[in-house]
Amino acid sequence: MLHLRLISPAERTDEVVRLIENTVGTAHLVVLPGTARNPVGDLVLCDVAREAGDGLISGLRRLGLDETGSIAVDDIGLSLSRRADKAEAEAPGEGADAVLWEGLTEATHEESTLSVTYVAFITLATMIAACGVVLDNAILIVGAMAVGPEFGPLAGICTALVRRQPRLAWRSLIALLVGFAVAMAVTVGFSLFMDAIGLFHRSDLEGERPNTAFVYAPDAFSLIVAVLAGIAGTLSLTSAKSGALVGVAISVTTVPAAANAAAALAYGDTNQTLGSSVQLLVNLGGIVLAGTLTLLAQKYFWAKQRGGRA
CATH class of the missing domain: 3.30.70 (Alpha-Beta Plaits)
Known part of the structure; x- marks a missing residue:
C-alpha cells in the first residue's frame, strides 16, 4: 500500500x-x-x-x-x-x-544528477578498482563494483527514453560521461603516484592476471551479462526491491573497465586501454538497451493487464 x-x-x-x-x-x-x-x-x-x-x-x-x-x-x-x-x-x-512512473522519474532524477557526491563515489570506486586490476585482486574488483553509482544515470537514460523526457536524458548522460571522465582522469594520476612510490608496477598490469584479465577482453558474454543485469536492475527499481541493485552492480564490468583503461593509459599500454574502453561501452550500451526494453515491456503488459492501451 x-x-x-x-x-x-x-x-x-x-x-x-x-x-x-x-x-x-x-x-x-x-x-x-x-x-x-x-x-x-x-x-x-x-x-x-x-x-x-x-x-x-x-x-x-x-x-x-x-x-x-x-x-x-x-x-x-x-x-x-x-x-x-x-x-x-x-x-x-x-x-x-505495477510501475509508479512518477516515482521512477523522481528517483532517477535524483540519482542521475551530477553532484560532488556522485563524482566522489565513482572516482573512489574507480581508484579501488585500479588497485584491484594491478594486484589482480577479485575482492577489490567486487568492492569497487558495489561502490560505483553509475546505474543511477543509466536508469535515468532508460526512463527518459521511455517517457520521452529529453531533459532527464541529457542530465543523465552528462552525469555518466562527466563522472567517468573525471574518475578516469584522477585514476591516471593515482596510478602514476602509486607507481612513483613503488606500489604499482607496469609488470603487474601487463603480466598474467587470471582473476581480472576479463576487464580488457570484451566478448559475447560481456554483452549478455550487461543485458541480464540491465533487466534485473530495472525490475529492482520498478518493484522497489532495491536490494537487488547490489547484485546488479557487481555483475557488470563498468567501473573495473574504466579503472583498467586509466591504469593502462598511465603506462602507455594502448592495447589494454582500447580493450577496456570497448568493454566499458559494451556494458553501458547493453544496460541501456535492456533497461529501456524492460520498461517498454512493463508498460505494455501492465496496460494489457488493466485492459488499457500501452
Missing part, C-alpha cells in the same frame, strides 16, 4: 475527494479542512493499493494539485486493516508488477 498526503486548495478539494472515492483500490480517506498553512488549503490523506497508485497520482496531477497544492507519497511498510486488504484485492493487477 501507498500513503498519500495531499494539500488541496479548498475550491478543488471536492474534486480531489471524488477522484479518490472513484479510484478502485483506495482506503482510509481523511479530509481535514483548512489545516494546511503553506500552501493554504485542506489536508487530504488516503491509502491506495500500489497497483492503483500510478493512475491516482496521474489523476491528481491532471487536477493541477502538483502546481496549486502538494502530492506526497510514502510506502507503507505495515498496514493492519481489513479495508486495506479489501482495497488491494479490488485493485486490478498485482502490486509487484
Whole structure:
C-alpha cells in the first residue's frame, strides 16, 4: 500500500475527494479542512493499493494539485486493516508488477544528477578498482563494483527514453560521461603516484592476471551479462526491491573497465586501454538497451493487464 498526503486548495478539494472515492483500490480517506498553512488549503490523506497508485497520482496531477497544492507519497511498510486488504484485492493487477512512473522519474532524477557526491563515489570506486586490476585482486574488483553509482544515470537514460523526457536524458548522460571522465582522469594520476612510490608496477598490469584479465577482453558474454543485469536492475527499481541493485552492480564490468583503461593509459599500454574502453561501452550500451526494453515491456503488459492501451 501507498500513503498519500495531499494539500488541496479548498475550491478543488471536492474534486480531489471524488477522484479518490472513484479510484478502485483506495482506503482510509481523511479530509481535514483548512489545516494546511503553506500552501493554504485542506489536508487530504488516503491509502491506495500500489497497483492503483500510478493512475491516482496521474489523476491528481491532471487536477493541477502538483502546481496549486502538494502530492506526497510514502510506502507503507505495515498496514493492519481489513479495508486495506479489501482495497488491494479490488485493485486490478498485482502490486509487484505495477510501475509508479512518477516515482521512477523522481528517483532517477535524483540519482542521475551530477553532484560532488556522485563524482566522489565513482572516482573512489574507480581508484579501488585500479588497485584491484594491478594486484589482480577479485575482492577489490567486487568492492569497487558495489561502490560505483553509475546505474543511477543509466536508469535515468532508460526512463527518459521511455517517457520521452529529453531533459532527464541529457542530465543523465552528462552525469555518466562527466563522472567517468573525471574518475578516469584522477585514476591516471593515482596510478602514476602509486607507481612513483613503488606500489604499482607496469609488470603487474601487463603480466598474467587470471582473476581480472576479463576487464580488457570484451566478448559475447560481456554483452549478455550487461543485458541480464540491465533487466534485473530495472525490475529492482520498478518493484522497489532495491536490494537487488547490489547484485546488479557487481555483475557488470563498468567501473573495473574504466579503472583498467586509466591504469593502462598511465603506462602507455594502448592495447589494454582500447580493450577496456570497448568493454566499458559494451556494458553501458547493453544496460541501456535492456533497461529501456524492460520498461517498454512493463508498460505494455501492465496496460494489457488493466485492459488499457500501452
